[in-house]
Amino acid sequence: MSTAEVASAAAEWLARHAPAHEPPGPPPLTPFEPMSAEAERDLVTRGRRWQAHKAAHGWAAPSLPAELGGRDGGRAADVAFWDAESRHHLPTHLFEVTTRMVLPTLVHWAPEKTADITRLVRGEDLWCQLFSEPGCGSDLAAIRTRAVRRDDGRWVVDGQKVWTSWAHLADRGYLLARTGGGHAGLTAFAIDMAAPGVEVRPIVQATGAATFNEVFLDGVVLPPEAVIGPPGAGWKVALTTLMNERLAVGPDQIPFAALRDEAGARGSLADPDIAAALGAVRARRRIVEQLRRGMLRAVSEGADPGPEGSVAKLCLADGVRAAAEAARAILGADLGTESPLSRFALSWPGIKNAGGTDEIQKSIVADRVLGLPRERERREEDHRARRRR
Amino acid sequence: MHDGAVEAELRREVRKARAAGPVAARIATGADPRLARRWRRLGLLHAGLPESLGGAGGDPALAFAVAEECARDLLTPCSQLTGLWAVRTLAALAGDSEAARAELARVLEGDVPAVCWPGGAGRGPEVHWRSGRLSGRLSAVAPCSTPPRLLLVAPGEDNGVRIGLVELDRAEFDQAGRLDVTGIDPTRPAAVLALSEAPVRELGDVAPGEARRLRAFWLLVAAADCLGAMHGNLELATAHVRAREAFGRPIGAFQAVRHRCVDLYVDVEMKRAAVAGAGAAWARGDEDALADALVAVSHAADAQVRVAESAVLLHGALGFAYECDAQFYLRRAYGVQASLPSVRDLRIELATA
Numbered sequence: 001m002s003t004a005e006v007a008s009a010a011a012e013w014l015a016r017h018a019p020a021h022e023p024p025g026p027p028p029l030t031p032f033e034p035m036s037a038e039a040e041r042d043l044v045t046r047g048r049r050w051q052a053h054k055a056a057h058g059w060a061a062p063s064l065p066a067e068l069g070g071r072d073g074g075r076a077a078d079v080a081f082w083d084a085e086s087r088h089h090l091p092t093h094l095f096e097v098t099t100r101m102v103l104p105t106l107v108h109w110a111p112e113k114t115a116d117i118t119r120l121v122r123g124e125d126l127w128c129q130l131f132s133e134p135g136c137g138s139d140l141a142a143i144r145t146r147a148v149r150r151d152d153g154r155w156v157v158d159g160q161k162v163w164t165s166w167a168h169l170a171d172r173g174y175l176l177a178r179t180g181g182g183h184a185g186l187t188a189f190a191i192d193m194a195a196p197g198v199e200v201r202p203i204v205q206a207t208g209a210a211t212f213n214e215v216f217l218d219g220v221v222l223p224p225e226a227v228i229g230p231p232g233a234g235w236k237v238a239l240t241t242l243m244n245e246r247l248a249v250g251p252d253q254i255p256f257a258a259l260r261d262e263a264g265a266r267g268s269l270a271d272p273d274i275a276a277a278l279g280a281v282r283a284r285r286r287i288v289e290q291l292r293r294g295m296l297r298a299v300s301e302g303a304d305p306g307p308e309g310s311v312a313k314l315c316l317a318d319g320v321r322a323a324a325e326a327a328r329a330i331l332g333a334d335l336g337t338e339s340p341l342s343r344f345a346l347s348w349p350g351i352k353n354a355g356g357t358d359e360i361q362k363s364i365v366a367d368r369v370l371g372l373p374r375e376r377e378r379r380e381e382d383h384r385a386r387r388r389r
Numbered sequence: 390m391h392d393g394a395v396e397a398e399l400r401r402e403v404r405k406a407r408a409a410g411p412v413a414a415r416i417a418t419g420a421d422p423r424l425a426r427r428w429r430r431l432g433l434l435h436a437g438l439p440e441s442l443g444g445a446g447g448d449p450a451l452a453f454a455v456a457e458e459c460a461r462d463l464l465t466p467c468s469q470l471t472g473l474w475a476v477r478t479l480a481a482l483a484g485d486s487e488a489a490r491a492e493l494a495r496v497l498e499g500d501v502p503a504v505c506w507p508g509g510a511g512r513g514p515e516v517h518w519r520s521g522r523l524s525g526r527l528s529a530v531a532p533c534s535t536p537p538r539l540l541l542v543a544p545g546e547d548n549g550v551r552i553g554l555v556e557l558d559r560a561e562f563d564q565a566g567r568l569d570v571t572g573i574d575p576t577r578p579a580a581v582l583a584l585s586e587a588p589v590r591e592l593g594d595v596a597p598g599e600a601r602r603l604r605a606f607w608l609l610v611a612a613a614d615c616l617g618a619m620h621g622n623l624e625l626a627t628a629h630v631r632a633r634e635a636f637g638r639p640i641g642a643f644q645a646v647r648h649r650c651v652d653l654y655v656d657v658e659m660k661r662a663a664v665a666g667a668g669a670a671w672a673r674g675d676e677d678a679l680a681d682a683l684v685a686v687s688h689a690a691d692a693q694v695r696v697a698e699s700a701v702l703l704h705g706a707l708g709f710a711y712e713c714d715a716q717f718y719l720r721r722a723y724g725v726q727a728s729l730p731s732v733r734d735l736r737i738e739l740a741t742a
C-alpha cells in the first residue's frame with residue numbers, strides 16, 4: 001500500500017471505529033490540563049482498550065510486520081495513521097511515548113523482544129522514557145544513573161531521573177543508564193516500574209497538572225535480558241528514539257478550531273487583533289502539517305526520520321506559544337479567572353522543552369543540515385568533559 | 390528636588406522587609422500578618438506625599454521607586470500597590486472634600502481599598518454610575534480584605550473624572566456575585582465584581598488638567614511595577630544560567646543563552662529609562678508627562694511578557710514546574726498585561742496624544 005492508500009484506508013476505518021472509543025467531554029486544549037487521579041486512570045483504561053482494538057484490526061502500528069499486528073507499511077504508514085487518528089478525539093496521548101518512541105526503538109534495536117513488542121502493541125504495557133536527570137537534560141550524554149553488572153549477569157541500577165512523563169501510570173520504563181565512561185558507556189534497558197527500588201513522585205506543573213515525575217532508582221535489579229540493544233550502544237539507541245520523537249509531534253497540539261470557537265462564542269472575532277492572531281495560528285498549524293507531509297515523503301522513500309524533524313518541532317513549539325498568546329487576547333481581562341483557556345495560556349513551555357529545547361533543535365539543524373562549523377570552544381569542552389568521566 | 394540618598398534608603402528598607410523563600414512555598418503558607426504589619430510600619434505610602442496631606446514629603450516621584458522596588462520579589466502585599474494609587478487619587482480631592490481627607494488618613498494608616506479605573510488605567514467595559522448607584526462588571530486589583538472597599542475612578546464632566554467609594558456589607562458583597570480571580574497570579578489577589586445598583590459614596594470630581602495628571606500617575610505606577618518584576622526576573626534568570634551546567638560548562642557560557650539574557654537586560658534598561666524619564670516629568674508637572682507615561686506603560690506590558698517568557702525558557706523543564714519562581718513571574722506578567730488597557734489602545738492614544 002502506498003502512504004496515500006494507507007491514509008485513506010485509515011480514515012475510512014477510523015470513521016467507523018473511532019466514535020465508540022471517544023472519551024466523554026470535549027478534547028482538552030492541552031495535554032497539561034489538570035485531571036483527577038480517577039479520570040487519569042479512566043483514560044489509561046480507555047487508551048489500553050483503544051490500543052487493543054487497533055491491534056485486533058491491524059492498525060496498532062501499521063509499520064510492523066503482519067505477525068506482530070501491523071501491515072508491513074513502513075514508518076510513513078505509522079505517521080499517516082497518527083495524522084488520521086488526530087482528527088478524532090481519542091484516548092491516545094498517554095500512549096504516545098509508548099507507541100511513537102519506545103516501539104520504534106524496540107523494533108529497531110531489540111526485534112527479538114517479541115513478547116514485549118506484542119504486549120506494547122496490544123495496549124497491555126504503558127511505557128515511560130527515563131532519560132533526563134536532575135543534573136542533565138539537553139546534555140543527555142552526561143547522565144549519571146549507573147547500571148552495574150553483577151557476576152550472575154544481572155544489573156543493579158542506582159540513580160535519579162526527572163521530568164518523566166506518565167511514570168506514575170507506566171508498567172514499563174525505557175531507561176538510559178551509565179555502564180562506563182563517555183558516549184560508549186551508555187546502555188539502554190527495559191525496567192519494570194513496579195520493581196522493588198523504583199519510587200515515583202509526581203511534579204506539579206504550571207497548569208496544575210502533574211503529567212511528569214521524579215523517579216528514584218535505588219538498587220533496582222534487572223535481569224540480563226533487560227538490555228535494549230548491545231551494552232554500550234545506549235547513545236545510538238537513544239538517538240533512534242529522539243529522531244522518532246521529532247516525528248511524533250503533531251499539529252493537533254495547536255488547537256486552532258477550539259480557539260476560534262471560543263472567540264466566536266465571546267463575540268470577539270470582530271476584534272481585528274484577535275482575528276489576525278487566530279489567522280496566524282491557523283497558518284502555523286497548517287504549515288506544521290505541510291512540514292510533516294514533507295517528512296513523511298522522505299520517510300516513505302526509506303530515509304530515517306532526519307534532522308528536518310527539528311524544523312517541524314521548532315515551528316510547532318512556536319505555534320503553540322502563538323496559540324497561547326491568541327488565547328490571552330481572547331480572554332482579555334478574564335485571563336485572571338481560572339479556566340481551561342487560562343490554563344492553556346500557561347501550557348506552552350511544556351511543549352517548548354519536551355523533546356529538546358529550541359536551542360538544541362537549532363544546534364542540530366546548524367550542525368547536521370546546514371553543515372556549519374561547530375562552536376570551536378564547545379567542541380573542545382565536549383571532548384574534555386567526556387574524557388573526565 | 391530629587392534626593393538620591395532618600396530614594397536609596399527607601400529601596401534598602403523595602404529590600405529588608407521582603408519575605409524570603411520560593412514563591413510557591415510562601416503562597417502555600419498563606420499571608421503572614423506579621424509581614425503585613427512590618428510593611429505597614431515602613432510607611433511607604435507616605436513617601437513623596439506632601440506633609441500637609443499627612444505624608445512624609447520629598448520628591449513626588451518617590452512613589453514610582455516604591456512601586457518598582459515592591460514588585461521585585463512578587464511577595465510584597467498588593468496593598469502597597471493599590472495604596473499608592475488610592476493615596477494620590479484621594480490627595481487630588483483632599484483640598485475640597487472632607488470625606489476624601491478622612492479616607493486618605495484611613496489609607497495612610499494601612500487600611501487600603503481595592504482600586505479600579507476602567508478604561509483609564511485598567512481594562513474593562515464602562516460601568517454605569519447614576520444617582521449614587523453603580524452597575525457593571527469591574528475588575529479590580531484587591532488587597533486581601535473581604536468584603537472589599539472599592540475606590541473607583543470613572544469618567545466625569547468634560548474630560549474630568551469623578552471618584553467614588555463602594556462599600557459593600559457582607560450580604561451585599563455575597564450578592565454582588567464576586568468572582569475570585571487569583572487563578573493566573575496567586576501572588577496578587579484581584580477580583581471581578583459583578584455589581585448591580587450597588588450604593589456608591591461620591592467623593593468628588595477632578596478637573597480635566599488634574600485628571601490627566603492623575604491618570605499619568607496611575608499609568609506610571611503600573612509601569613514601575615512592571616519594571617520591578619522584570620528586574621527581579623532578570624536576576625532570577627541570570628542566577629540560574631550561572632549555576633546550571635550542560636556540556637561541561639555553565640549554560641550561561643553558550644552564546645544563545647548569553648544573547649537571550651542580554652535581550653532581557655536591554656528590555657529592563659529600556660523600561661528603566663522610560664519610567665525614570667516619565668517619573669521626573671510627572672514630578673516637575675510637565676505638560677507632556679501623560680505622553681511619557683503612555684510610552685512607559687505601552688512598552689511595559691509587552692516587555693514584561695517577553696522577559697518572563699524568555700526567563701521560563703532559560704530554566705528548561707524546571708521553568709514549567711509549579712514550584713519554580715520563573716513560572717510565577719510569567720503569571721504576573723500575563724496578569725498585569727490583562728489588567729492594563731490593551732497595548733493597541735495605549736499606542737493609538739500615544740500616536741495622537
Ligand SMILES: Cc1cc2nc3c(=O)[nH]c(=O)nc-3n(C[C@H](O)[C@H](O)[C@H](O)COP(=O)(O)OP(=O)(O)OC[C@H]3O[C@@H](n4cnc5c(N)ncnc54)[C@H](O)[C@@H]3O)c2cc1C
Nearest residue numbers: 131132137138163164165350354357359643702703705706
Ligand atoms: C512536559 C515535559 C515532558 C517531559 N517528558 C520527559 C520524559 O518523559 N522523559 C525524559 O527523559 N525527559 C522528559 N522531559 C525533559 C526534557 O527532555 C528536557 O526538559 C529537555 O531535554 C531540556 O533539558 P533541561 O530541562 O534539563 O534543560 P537544560 O538542559 O538545563 O537547559 C536549560 C536552558 O539552557 C539551554 N541550553 C542548554 N544547552 C545549550 C547549548 N549547548 N546551547 C545553547 N543553549 C543551551 C536550553 O535550551 C535551555 O534554554 C520532559 C520535559 C517537559 C517540559
